Amino acid sequence: MEIGKIGIIHLSDIHIVEDKNANVIFGRIDKIIESLQNRLLGIDQVFLIISGDVAFSGKSEQYELAKEFIKELKEKLQDYCKKDIFIIGVPGNHDCDFSSHQKTRDLILDGLESQGFRDLDQDIVTQCCLPQENYFKFQDSIYFQGSKIILSNQLLTIAEYKIKDVSIVFNCFNKDWTSRIK
Numbered sequence: 001m002e003i004g005k006i007g008i009i010h011l012s013d014i015h016i017v018e019d020k021n022a023n024v025i026f027g028r029i030d031k032i033i034e035s036l037q038n039r040l041l042g043i044d045q046v047f048l049i050i051s052g053d054v055a056f057s058g059k060s061e062q063y064e065l066a067k068e069f070i071k072e073l074k075e076k077l078q079d080y081c082k083k084d085i086f087i088i089g090v091p092g093n094h095d096c097d098f099s100s101h102q103k104t105r106d107l108i109l110d111g112l113e114s115q116g117f118r119d120l121d122q123d124i125v126t127q128c129c130l131p132q133e134n135y136f137k138f139q140d141s142i143y144f145q146g147s148k149i150i151l152s153n154q155l156l157t158i159a160e161y162k163i164k165d166v167s168i169v170f171n172c173f174n175k176d177w178t179s180r181i182k
Contacts, residue, residue, distance in 0.1 A: 004043075004044030004045070004163075004164075005042060005043050005044050005045075006043065006044065006045045006046070006047065006163070006168070007039065007040060007043040007045070007046045007047070008046075008047050008049060009036065009046065009047070009048045009049065009077075010049045010050075010051065011048070011049070011050050011051075012050065012051045012052055012053065012092075013052065013053040013092070013094075014050070014053065014054050014066065014069070015053055015054075015055070015056045015094060016054060016055050016056060016062045016063075016065050016066045016069065017056045017057075017062060017065075018059065018061045018062055018065070020065055020068075023065065023069070025069060026069055026072075029069070029072055029073050029076060030076075032073065033073075033076050033077065033080060036077070036080075037080060040077070040080060040081040040083075041081070043081060043083065044083070044163070045083060045084070045086070045161075045163050046077065046081060046083050046084070046085050046086070047085075047086050047087075047088060047161075047168075047170075048070075048073070048074065048077070048085050048086070048087045048088070049087075049088045049089065049170075050070070050087070050088070050089040050090075050143075051089065051090055051092070052089075052090055052091060052092025052093070052094070052095065052176070053092035053093070053094040053095060054066045054089065054091075054092070054094075054095055054135070054138070055094055055095050055134070055135070055138075056094055057094060057096075057097060057098075057099075058094065058095050058096045058097030058098070058131060058132065058134050058135060059097055059134060060134045060137070062134075063134055063135070063137070063138035066138065067138065067141065067142055070087060070142055071142075074087065084146065086145070086146050086147065086161055087142055087143050087144075087145065088143055088144065088159060088170050088172065089139060089142075089143045089172070090172045090173065090174060090175070091132055091135045091139075091174055091176050092176055093176045093179035095132060095134075095135040095176065096131035096132055096135075096176065096179050096181075097131050097132075097133070097134055098131055098180075098181040100130075102181070104127065105127060105128060105130065105131070106180070108124060108127055108128060109128065109178055109180065112124065112128075112178070125153075125154055125155060125177065126154065128177050128178060129154040129155075129174075129177050131179075132154070132174070132176075132177065136154070139157075144157065144159045146161065147159035147160055147161050147170075148160045148161075148162070150169070154174060154177065155173070155174045155177060156171065156172065156173055156174065157170075157171075157172040158170070158171050158172070159172065
């Protein structure tokens with residue numbers, strides 16, 4: 001069965017800060033739409049993929065503005081192409097809030113690195129992912145809607161989208177769970 005044409009729009013390194021006026025990306029929404037317009041004609045399904053660094057420093061206020069940006073972009077894309085827009089993402093190193101939990105986490109990471117990441121368990125992963133707590137809340141509110149989640153944990157989300165009789169599967173790896181501030 002043919003699924004038709006899919007379109008993938010890829011954004012990265014948006015780096016939203018708390019002051020909306022300081023975020024140049026908001027002023028570029030219309031330019032993004034303009035650059036995609038003719039390319040979206042004849043597309044049967046559109047995926048918006050955001051591959052890291054949505055926020056500048058992982059603060060919840062930054063994610064509130066990021067939601068506003070993504071929702072506005074999604075609405076304008078839908079208005080133009082008359083298709084659902086599925087949003088998929090993974091965190092980047094700027095999606096970590098390093099303002100707390102650092103000493104304990106650094107000790108854990110030092111130990112993991114010295115042992116070649118052996119004996120990794122869920123408690124260790126949970127501690128190491130604490131700086132991404134705000135990101136995960138953001139992710140739950142905006143990404144992967146309309147998908148069947150095959151697997152979801154702090155290191156990997158596998159999302160399946162059904163288009164006609166075909167499955168499109170995205171494996172979204174959290175490569176920045178061990179990021180450090182320096």
